Amino acid sequence: MATDQALQLLSSLQAQAAPMFETLKELVELESPSSDKQALDRFSARLAELWRAVGAEVEVLRQEKAGDHLLVRVAGAGGEKPLLLLGHMDTVWDVGEIKRRPVRVEGDKAYGPGIYDMKGGHVQALYAVQALKALGRGPRRPLTILCNSDEEVGSRTSRPPIEAEARKSAAVLVLEPANADGSLKTWRKGTGAYRVRAIGRAAHAGADPEKGISAIHELAHQVLALQALNRPDTGTTVNVGMIQGGTRSNVIPAEAVASVDVRVMNMAEGEGLDAAFRALAPRLPGASLEVTGGLNRPPMERSAGNVALYEKARALALELGLEIGEGGTGGGSDGNFTAAIGLPTLDGLGAYGDGGHAVTEHVVLSALPRRAALLARLLETL
Numbered sequence: 001m002a003t004d005q006a007l008q009l010l011s012s013l014q015a016q017a018a019p020m021f022e023t024l025k026e027l028v029e030l031e032s033p034s035s036d037k038q039a040l041d042r043f044s045a046r047l048a049e050l051w052r053a054v055g056a057e058v059e060v061l062r063q064e065k066a067g068d069h070l071l072v073r074v075a076g077a078g079g080e081k082p083l084l085l086l087g088h089m090d091t092v093w094d095v096g097e098i099k100r101r102p103v104r105v106e107g108d109k110a111y112g113p114g115i116y117d118m119k120g121g122h123v124q125a126l127y128a129v130q131a132l133k134a135l136g137r138g139p140r141r142p143l144t145i146l147c148n149s150d151e152e153v154g155s156r157t158s159r160p161p162i163e164a165e166a167r168k169s170a171a172v173l174v175l176e177p178a179n180a181d182g183s184l185k186t187w188r189k190g191t192g193a194y195r196v197r198a199i200g201r202a203a204h205a206g207a208d209p210e211k212g213i214s215a216i217h218e219l220a221h222q223v224l225a226l227q228a229l230n231r232p233d234t235g236t237t238v239n240v241g242m243i244q245g246g247t248r249s250n251v252i253p254a255e256a257v258a259s260v261d262v263r264v265m266n267m268a269e270g271e272g273l274d275a276a277f278r279a280l281a282p283r284l285p286g287a288s289l290e291v292t293g294g295l296n297r298p299p300m301e302r303s304a305g306n307v308a309l310y311e312k313a314r315a316l317a318l319e320l321g322l323e324i325g326e327g328g329t330g331g332g333s334d335g336n337f338t339a340a341i342g343l344p345t346l347d348g349l350g351a352y353g354d355g356g357h358a359v360t361e362h363v364v365l366s367a368l369p370r371r372a373a374l375l376a377r378l379l380e381t382l
Contacts (some may be wrong), residue, residue: 005137006319009376012131013369020127020368021110023050025103027119028112032067034090034153040067043089047122047147048072054130056145066157067149069166074129076142083382084144084165084343086334087121087175087350088151092357101359109353109362121175121350121362122147127369128376141170151334154296159337166338171309171382173375174335174347179327180354182367185347186306186315187328188301188336189235189263190270194277196222197290198245202254212252213286216245221283226260229276233266236273237330262295263330266323267340270295289327295333298340305344309382313346316377320370349375 032043044067048058051072061069067090076082086208091114102111125145132138139232144165148158155162166172178184198219207250229238238260264270274294282289300306310326317324327348339345352371353363 003319005327006316006373006377008135009131010320010370010373012135013127013373013376015368016127016131017365020123020372021365022134024110024115024120024123024363024368027122028103031093031095032089032091032114034092034150036095037063037065037067039095040090040149044068044070044147044149047089050126051145052262054126054133056129061067061161063149063157063374069149069158069161070147071161072145072147073144074139074143076139077286080141081170082142082144083139084146084169084338085125085175086146086172086173086338087118087125088148088161088334089122090149090152091117092152093242105365108364108366111362112317113361116177116351116361116363117356118176118350120353120368121129122176124350124368124372124375125175128379130373131372132376132380137380140381141289143379146171148334155334155337158334162334163341166341166343169209169343171305172335172343172345173349173378174333174339174345175350177350177356178348178352179329181325181327182352183325183327184310184349185328186224186310186326187302188300188332188347189265189330190267190295190336191297191332192262192295194207194260194262194291194293196226196258196260196280196342198222198256198282199288199290200252200254200284201286203252205250205252206337209252213284214252215256215287216253218284219243219245219258222289223258223262224281224324225280226258229273234269235263236269237263238273256327264295264299266299266301270299278342285369297336300333300336300339300345300347302328303339303344306339306346308347309344312382313374313378316381317374319377320376321374322370
């Protein structure tokens with residue numbers, strides 16, 4: 001049932017629909033690929049200005065090679081533990097993509113590189129805080145908003161501050177986009193990357209083939225063994241996504257390498273899978289193997305705390321005329337880290353749309369104010 005507080009927020013944010021889109025368009029046009037520190041720092045500097053304009057305190061976490069991260073603080077009504085909001089600033093799109101695919105609107109959808117994953121989430125958070133302030137309201141708890149620059153490439157430099165801030169917080173809200181059906185995420189698979197290197201012995205393929213040991217032949221055995229580790233019943237996936245090896249067609253190859261992606265629903269599966277990788281053994285006499293890598297994001301397991309946050313969000317969404325389901329995904333986010341250390345974590349509170357990492361990437365414009373209103377209600381009630 002709609003409440004006066006919810007309807008007031010929704011009305012206020014719907015009146016800001018045009019400015020929300022203009023802000024989103026500006027941020028999309030400020031390209032910020034993970035690999036370009038200069039571009040990322042331009043983006044983070046502008047985002048810092050926008051947060052300061054709504055009264056937040058912003059600390060820039062300088063990075064030598066990665067883009068600079070932002071640590072944003074918003075005062076709350078009480079002195080309780082803060083809520084931690086997470087959102088990455090980097091995208092998978094190189095500088096220049098915006099010239100090839102400028103922001104465009106078709107009906108109720110806005111298209112552009114990074115618009116859904118995840119610049120829409122940043123805009124919704126900004127306008128949620130601004131709307132509360134304009135109405136003389138505010139977050140119940142202090143807010144910590146960590147905007148990082150390297151999520152798309154594993155959060156190598158941002159994982160320590162994310163986990164440090166999580167340990168001081170009561171719960172975590174992740175501004176990644178919603179699932180394509182609009183549902184929020186109470187679970188995500190853990191992700192990992194392995195490198196399996198087969199080592200053989202080179203020889204002339206015509207004159208002395210018996211003196212060689214084919215690393216590619218050995219790796220072929222290992223690829224079959226790795227594919228056999230897939231377990232659809234438990235959600236464990238193993239994908240040999242890239243292989244490299246050999247030097248010439250007339251040389252028995254001395255080396256071949258497989259790059260392998262893995263996804264697991266829980267840590268028990270992850271540990272079992274890691275043991276299977278470590279137990280790989282060569283099949284050809286004289287060949288050897290080297291296995292490196294492992295899980296780089298622990299799974300965000302569906303916990304009671306995560307589900308409780310979802311149920312709260314679901315009830316608040318109903319006040320706004322939204323039916324929001326519960327779901328998950330095989331992709332990882334920074335919420336994986338916070339859930340793994342025991343913090344209740346709710347993901348997918350960003351934009352509603354589809355097409356992440358694809359040229360079809362878009363957000364639903366009419367959903368931006370309503371999703372921002374849901375976030376604002378969470379901030380003032382959790």
